[in-house]
Amino acid sequence: MKTVRAIRELRAELDPSRRVGLVPTMGAFHAGHLSLFRAARAECDVVVVSLFVNPTQFGAGEDLDRYPRSEEGDARLAEEAGVDVLFAPTVAELYPDGFGTWVDVEETGAEGAARPEHFRGVATICLKLFNIVRPDLAYFGQKDARQAAVLRRMIRDLDLELELRVLPTVRDADGLALSSRNAYLSQEEHDRALALPRALEAGRSAHLRGSDPVEAAKAALNGLEPDYVELVD
Numbered sequence: 498m499k500t501v502r503a504i505r506e507l508r509a510e511l512d513p514s515r516r517v518g519l520v521p522t523m524g525a526f527h528a529g530h531l532s533l534f535r536a537a538r539a540e541c542d543v544v545v546v547s548l549f550v551n552p553t554q555f556g557a558g559e560d561l562d563r564y565p566r567s568e569e570g571d572a573r574l575a576e577e578a579g580v581d582v583l584f585a586p587t588v589a590e591l592y593p594d595g596f597g598t599w600v601d602v603e604e605t606g607a608e609g610a611a612r613p614e615h616f617r618g619v620a621t622i623c624l625k626l627f628n629i630v631r632p633d634l635a636y637f638g639q640k641d642a643r644q645a646a647v648l649r650r651m652i653r654d655l656d657l658e659l660e661l662r663v664l665p666t667v668r669d670a671d672g673l674a675l676s677s678r679n680a681y682l683s684q685e686e687h688d689r690a691l692a693l694p695r696a697l698e699a700g701r702s703a704h705l706r707g708s709d710p711v712e713a714a715k716a717a718l719n720g721l722e723p724d725y726v727e728l729v730d
């Protein structure tokens with residue numbers, strides 16, 4: 498596996514006649530990332546993983562400074578999963594002085610309302626990565642459901658020539674979705690967070706019974722106060 502930091506170097510590395518898969522990430526790899534790497538490995542000639550903690554998708558007061566960073570361990574895991582190229586640019590490489598062009602996707606739902614500017618940062622960095630890597634396929638996790646929907650809309654609206662693959666959420670043995678940010682949780686917080694998968698399950702069962710899934714999910718939250726509970730297609 499080769500690690501590259503410059504856009505020029507990455508472009509020189511890639512052969513446009515081959516089927517390229519891109520997995521955009523912010524690092525701190527867990528089994529959810531590895532499932533994306535393996536899926537890309539199975540259907541692409543060349544697998545590129547980007548590792549970039551994208552500052553523009555963090556709001557004021559969010560965790561940009563303490564977001565888990567572990568490039569050495571990540572590189573080892575990516576190599577073991579068969580990744581060909583790890584693209585780990587600096588902030589200045591992707592946002593040079595004077596940067597001022599943004600992608601604003603409409604309809605970002607309750608999550609967009611709770612995190613103003615988050616999806617503008619996500620869409621902008623993903624479009625940049627798609628332009629830099631020119632992948633045939635790009636891989637994301639269903640855990641970030643609204644992100645996947647926003648990117649699907651951007652690909653459609655801007656006529657981008659790539660396919661989106663959205664893979665199932667990977668959960669730990671207790672049922673909590675794996676997330677790099679789970680590293681912040683104490684054991685007690687982890688145990689409390691288990692109300693989230695239970696609430697989702699309660700919502701699903703309520704829907705199957707014909708009752709209100711949002712109310713059922715809220716009732717199963719066991720004192721947790723999420724930013725929103727929303728039913729979307």
Ligand code: PAF
Binds near residue numbers: 622641
């Ligand atoms: O899902 C993530 O890790 C990030 O939002 C992404 C897609 C890599 C963009 O920075």
